[in-house]
Amino acid sequence: MSRRSIAGRLTLLLQSVAGAAILAFAVASLWLTARTLRSEEVRLLGETAHRVAAAVDDELNEAGGLEKAARDGLAGETSAEFRIDIFDQSGRLVASTRHDGSPPLALPLPTPGRVDRHGGRVRVAALTGTGARVVASISERIHGTTMRALTGAIIATALPLLVFTVLMSRRLARGTLQPLTRMAQRARDVSVESGVRSLGEPSGIEEVDRLQESINRLLEGLDDHLQAQRRFTADASHELLTPLTVISGELELALASPSLPPGLAPGIHKAADQVRAMRDLVEALLFIRRVAASTPAKGHEFEPVNLTDLATRAVQSARDERPDRAADISVDAPDEVMVSGHETLLASAVRNLVDNAIKFTSPGKRVGITLRSNDGSAFVIVDDAGEGIAAGDRERVFDPFYRGGEARTRDPGFGLGLPIIRQVARTHGGEVTVADSPAGGARFTMTLPTWQPN
Missing domain, CATH: 1.10.287 (Helix Hairpins)
Structure with missing residues (x-):
């Protein structure tokens, strides 16, 4: 099952809400703008049609002819967007502005007082006193062009806002969950040895x-x-x-x-x-x-210790006690692998690792002790050629008094050697792990921080 952090979920929620809000705002803005533009177009078309109709009536009273009156009535109309057509009672076109070069107005003609959309144009008509029909219209392409420009402007504004919202939502989510992150870090430091009784000061949340x-x-x-x-x-x-x-x-x-x-x-x-x-x-x-009780937190002062010396002494002691196994034990170590610690405790841990490997390796098979240091860590690696440790038992072997199947048959002890080794390692800020050995048995690795002169 995949794991997702609370911060990730909260960030996704904030981004979703912000994105939905921005999208809703954009859609509402476009809809309201389109509605307002259309309403304003219709109002202006109606005003224009009635104004021209009144002008034609005035010209008819003076000139007497519809065609001349229509031309004179249109003389003052210079709008590049609006087109004005004047028809006589029979529907014949007598005058037109046709500023936009559009084709003749499509039939049927619009009913006076009503908005008409026909032939790709929005049309509003008004009647003169003599029954002539004045039609003011605008191409719907102009409305579409305006809306596309507005849509582009909204997108250009919304995208940076969306990016800003994404960045701020991440920061807000992390800031909100920072107290939990600090608690988790503090909780990782809690161990049986540390004696920690608190995860820190209240966060205010x-x-x-x-x-x-x-x-x-x-x-x-x-x-x-x-x-x-x-x-x-x-x-x-x-x-x-x-x-x-x-x-x-x-x-x-x-x-x-x-x-x-x-x-x-x-x-x-x-x-x-x-x-x-x-x-x-x-x-x-x-x-x-x-x-x-020998942790630095409780006042114990550690000193520089050479792990190579401890390993050499442990191997020599094992050879002295088991002369028949002397040839089975090998050491590969540089002259110095320095750590900071309690020499007696570390000597006990190294000796226990060596004794444990010899105990579970049959005579004639090799037991190897390797010491290395790298990137601020020192490693004591002990390989045996025994039966190994099953994956399910690799943590349990460090529990006090636990003894696996092979240990119960070959080891008369109490199951405290490995717990002591781990306790010593953790007291020094290190750890002990077990894995399969290239020699066919188990590989125990004790990792410790190297000694820093300052």
């Missing part, structure tokens, strides 16, 4: 402010809930860590005791392993809590 207040209340409730959850996790972890440490120590002492009955040793070993696993879980939860 009632509907937008009501929406913003509702979202602010939602953010406040969400932030309160997250803070309470974090406090509970931290408090519970602290409370659990001490007794687990004591239990682990006691079990280690029991295993080291020479008086321990041989039959109890396997059970105590299992108990010690479980206690260590629980302690690792608690420490991982505490670590996530510490990472969440």
Whole structure:
């Protein structure tokens, strides 16, 4: 389904309304002008016909002959648009101006006192006292020419007005929705780590402010809930860590005791392993809590860190722990890839990425670590040759305690490694993503802002 912005819809609505208004104005103007022109033409034709008829009557009283009286009556008529024809009682033409070179007036002649349109002309007739008929007429082409000129003038005026309306409607729509745009930008910055409780100051637009207040209340409730959850996790972890440490120590002492009955040793070993696993879980939860509290917004000062050094140390540590896998791990990195951050946190993230790749790659297959920097971003790319991660699980693997099918069978952990990596990356203004690897497994890419000396 195609997506259309509110600004686009509002702009289209404003343009449609403005276009319809301009079109209605143009049509109404043309109609009213045509009606006014026609009415004025008829009025002037009638006045002209009656004036000439009166002049002919005056000339008849003096000269006595209709033809001479008609010619004398027309002597003062010099209009280039109006044509005047005078007919005797039998309908014979006795005099005419015919300024426009038009053919003789078409029959039948118009009835006096009525407007007649015949032969492409508008005609009005008047009678003299002797029964002669004076017909004043004008070509309809003149009216058409006038209307075409007027139409052109209206179009020439309407087009710039329409363009201006289109531009102003876009500006008006964007200006009206600017508070929503700012809210959207602010909302994109909201995350679990940011602790944002407000989308900014009121805009002064009632509907937008009501929406913003509702979202602010939602953010406040969400932030309160997250803070309470974090406090509970931290408090519970602290409370659990001490007794687990004591239990682990006691079990280690029991295993080291020479008086321990041989039959109890396997059970105590299992108990010690479980206690260590629980302690690792608690420490991982505490670590996530510490990472969440280590954001620059909360006063933590970052320092320049060379990711190449961290990757080299992580790979060397992995080779030391798994000598049988040493040849499987390769590093491709320049001497320096500098970022600004917390070295301990970043070292943990890089080490987790390397360990995760080794864990899901069978012996003899390659694990590649690549470091690059470009356009203000540094990239730590780790490729494994495992079974890969299904597209539907690529976001879920970053959820705490989530373990996919292969992880459940091959990894005895708790599903906190990848969430810790993402938490560290986001704490540093970066991100971690997963995709298919050219090696056949998964490719994890951690992106971080590069260090800027200023």
